[in-house]
Amino acid sequence: MGADAVAAGREGSVRWRLWALVPVVLLVGAVSLFVGTGSSVTGLIRENPPEADAFDVRRVTFEPGTIEVAVTNPQQGDLTIATVTVDDAIVPFTLDGPQTLGRLRSSTIVVPYDWVNGEPIVVGVTSSTGIETAHEIPAAVETPGVSARSVLGYGLIGFFVGVVPVAFGLLWLPSLRRSAPQWLAAFMALTAGLLTFLAIEALGEALERQAALPSAIGGAGLVVLGVAASYLALTVLSQQLGTREGGGAAPLGGLSLATLVAIGIGLHNFGEGLAIGSSFALGELTLGAFFVVGFMIHNVTEGLGIAAPAAEQSRSVSLRRLAALTLVAGAPAILGTWVGGFVLNDLLGVLFFAAAAGAALQVVTEVGRFVARKAPGGLTSPYALGGFLAGLAVMYATGLLI
Amino acid sequence: MTRKQLLVAAAPVAAAVPLGRYAVGAAAGVERHAAHLRAGASMGHAAMIGDAVPAPGGPNDLDALLYPPPALPYEPGRVREYTLVAEDRDVEVAAGVTFPAWTYNGTVPGPVVRATEDDLLRVHFVNAGSHPHTIHFHGIHPAKMDGVFEIVPPGERFTYEFPARPYGMQLYHCHATPLKKHIHKGLYGAFLIDPKEPRKPARELVMVMNGFDTDGDGTNNFYTVNGKVFYYAKYPIEVRRSETVRIYLANLTEFDLVNSFHLHGEFFRYYPTGSTDRFEYTDTVMQCQGERGIIEIDFHNTGLFMFHAHQSEFAELGWMGFFDVTD
Numbered sequence: 001m002g003a004d005a006v007a008a009g010r011e012g013s014v015r016w017r018l019w020a021l022v023p024v025v026l027l028v029g030a031v032s033l034f035v036g037t038g039s040s041v042t043g044l045i046r047e048n049p050p051e052a053d054a055f056d057v058r059r060v061t062f063e064p065g066t067i068e069v070a071v072t073n074p075q076q077g078d079l080t081i082a083t084v085t086v087d088d089a090i091v092p093f094t095l096d097g098p099q100t101l102g103r104l105r106s107s108t109i110v111v112p113y114d115w116v117n118g119e120p121i122v123v124g125v126t127s128s129t130g131i132e133t134a135h136e137i138p139a140a141v142e143t144p145g146v147s148a149r150s151v152l153g154y155g156l157i158g159f160f161v162g163v164v165p166v167a168f169g170l171l172w173l174p175s176l177r178r179s180a181p182q183w184l185a186a187f188m189a190l191t192a193g194l195l196t197f198l199a200i201e202a203l204g205e206a207l208e209r210q211a212a213l214p215s216a217i218g219g220a221g222l223v224v225l226g227v228a229a230s231y232l233a234l235t236v237l238s239q240q241l242g243t244r245e246g247g248g249a250a251p252l253g254g255l256s257l258a259t260l261v262a263i264g265i266g267l268h269n270f271g272e273g274l275a276i277g278s279s280f281a282l283g284e285l286t287l288g289a290f291f292v293v294g295f296m297i298h299n300v301t302e303g304l305g306i307a308a309p310a311a312e313q314s315r316s317v318s319l320r321r322l323a324a325l326t327l328v329a330g331a332p333a334i335l336g337t338w339v340g341g342f343v344l345n346d347l348l349g350v351l352f353f354a355a356a357a358g359a360a361l362q363v364v365t366e367v368g369r370f371v372a373r374k375a376p377g378g379l380t381s382p383y384a385l386g387g388f389l390a391g392l393a394v395m396y397a398t399g400l401l402i
Numbered sequence: 403m404t405r406k407q408l409l410v411a412a413a414p415v416a417a418a419v420p421l422g423r424y425a426v427g428a429a430a431g432v433e434r435h436a437a438h439l440r441a442g443a444s445m446g447h448a449a450m451i452g453d454a455v456p457a458p459g460g461p462n463d464l465d466a467l468l469y470p471p472p473a474l475p476y477e478p479g480r481v482r483e484y485t486l487v488a489e490d491r492d493v494e495v496a497a498g499v500t501f502p503a504w505t506y507n508g509t510v511p512g513p514v515v516r517a518t519e520d521d522l523l524r525v526h527f528v529n530a531g532s533h534p535h536t537i538h539f540h541g542i543h544p545a546k547m548d549g550v551f552e553i554v555p556p557g558e559r560f561t562y563e564f565p566a567r568p569y570g571m572q573l574y575h576c577h578a579t580p581l582k583k584h585i586h587k588g589l590y591g592a593f594l595i596d597p598k599e600p601r602k603p604a605r606e607l608v609m610v611m612n613g614f615d616t617d618g619d620g621t622n623n624f625y626t627v628n629g630k631v632f633y634y635a636k637y638p639i640e641v642r643r644s645e646t647v648r649i650y651l652a653n654l655t656e657f658d659l660v661n662s663f664h665l666h667g668e669f670f671r672y673y674p675t676g677s678t679d680r681f682e683y684t685d686t687v688m689q690c691q692g693e694r695g696i697i698e699i700d701f702h703n704t705g706l707f708m709f710h711a712h713q714s715e716f717a718e719l720g721w722m723g724f725f726d727v728t729d
Contacts, residue, residue: 080498082496082499083456083496083498083499083631085719088715089715090496090624090631092454093456126616127499128499128500129616130501130614130617132616132617132623
């Protein structure tokens with residue numbers, strides 16, 4: 001292209017930039033026209049069927065002598081709370097919020113009720129159109145409020161489930177350091193296996209929770225958004241770590257890779273804490289000793305996953321560094337139980353699990369690059385393949401304990 | 403406020419009840435009644451009475467259904483005329499809950515039709531609804547007046563004419579198909595035929611037991627007498643100890659096989675179908691779908707006496723009320 005042509009192109013560019021507004025203006029016009037005609041266009045086909053008039057029961061909490069039911073209107077049209085039943089009996093109630101809910105508006109129904117500890121209970125909310133939304137709670141137990149005791153309780157569960165096993169797993173570091181390069185590669189591949197398993201698990205959880213959201217705010221797109229955002233954020237982070245290492249385009253290794261793995265695992269443990277906290281708060285989970293022990297065994301392997309790349313580094317790793325890695329990977333479990341137990345919002349839950357999946361996938365990519373470039377025999381060596389499969393198998397087997 | 407505090411707060415109100423007994427005059431009676439209701443309301447979990455009850459409608463809304471027109475002494479050759487109009491109507495059946503009903507004259511149950519035995523009954527039926535309907539009366543009448551063959555399309559009319567027989571508590575309902583739909587949507591009512599020899603004087607009440615399937619899943623969401631959930635718990639029926647209370651009771655509940663009536667603190671005479679003098683002395687009667695009878699109560703005591711279906715589920719889904727018995 002000659003210099004003249006470039007200049008001509010620039011001259012016309014203002015006009016063509018303005019032209020870019022034309023589709024937008026046309027779209028606004030078409031939308032207002034369609035909305036303005038009301039239902040006359042769809043009315044050519046048939047009358048719209050009535051809406052489902054079902055409430056979305058967000059949360060049911062139990063206090064002595066009281067049941068509180070948080071409901072949201074998931075549909076286009078208004079929805080009015082008319083009658084409330086508990087176990088098929090009409091009960092008097094008061095409302096904390098509006099009685100007629102606009103789209104996505106919420107209200108909390110407060111019912112004075114002498115509920116029976118540990119027994120199943122069904123709460124029903126009937127709309128002004130007579131449609132009853134029934135919500136079953138498998139076992140009514142008092143919902144923990146925010147108190148020093150419960151904060152400590154959740155914190156300890158998070159500590160035992162997240163921090164302790166990761167710290168234990170990291171103790172494998174000296175042994176790993178003394179192992180042969182092909183064995184170290186096998187353990188790196190094992191890390192990739194662990195993370196792949198965690199990614200799939202988190203993705204499944206995110207999709208499941210997304211499906212339970214009201215369709216107005218749900219959609220698989222929300223999960224894709226969460227996965228992509230965390231994947232890309234970690235990609236940027238790994239590049240910065242790489243530049244700092246001075247490796248340029250070389251794959252991350254050593255402590256930087258270990259840090260990345262710790263971040264990925266930390267995000268996952270946050271989600272794990274979230275799930276434990278919210279299930280326990282909603283009475284959907286029996287949080288026995290066995291459950292916590294299961295999580296501990298399951299998560300010890302996460303410590304191993306962080307230790308493997310750290311072992312590759314020739315310099316010794318300071319205890320402070322190791323403690324920091326442990327906290328990055330394990331402490332989010334504590335935060336997660338708090339958020340899950342006290343303030344969980346369904347929408348945030350979906351985003352957290354999607355983010356955990358994206359982060360784990362990104363770290364798998366990073367570990368894969370490392371094994372491919374640096375390990376003897378590359379990605380297809382029996383050590384790498386065996387390690388990867390072993391990682392998946394270990395997570396599956398220890399997952400059975402939960 | 404704890405429950406204990408609530409009870410303490412209610413104590414002065416509760417204490418006012420016996421005190422009220424000593425007061426004389428109508429004003430004191432009203433005060434006593436109100437005190438009852440307040441005491442019940444402040445107990446929270448325990449009592450469902452008065453303003454604490456989530457019930458639709460205002461006082462006296464159901465008077466036309468509860469209190470039948472008076473019985474007329476027998477008179478040979480008399481014609482009794484009624485007009486029943488079938489119309490689609492949204493009715494409020496529970497607090498804030500409307501049901502898209504099919505009604506006779508705008509209410510569920512429909513109006514009370516009353517005649518004396520051998521009166522010539524002439525019922526003008528107008529179908530102003532959106533579906534074909536009929537009226538099928540229980541009793542003795544010619545086959546062509548049975549409300550089964552002469553289906554009345556929307557916008558048309560038909561006149562049913564036959565002598566009212568036999569005396570007793572009868573009923574009427576639509577018999578167009580699908581039958582289940584036409585009945586549970588609300589097309590039914592009480593049909594009283596008085597004996598030529600008048601019954602002894604009494605405070606007469608009509609109670610039609612029914613249910614409402616508001617979400618169309620084939621099971622009832624609400625149960626009532628005379629069409630409104632907990633109505634007589636919110637507004638207890640006032641009766642006197644000195645008078646016999648006669649209840650014309652019918653079961654027009656759809657989906658559930660039986661319904662029942664149970665009275666607290668008292669026994670009554672129950673005349674099945676009310677067409678003979680045979681009765682049973684009891685405090686609980688069960689009626690199958692379409693079954694009916696007459697209850698006669700002579701209250702021994704004053705105060706608030708609960709009545710309800712003895713199926714606890716029906717009672718707690720709206721079929722419960724009170725008599726307020728005074729001297």
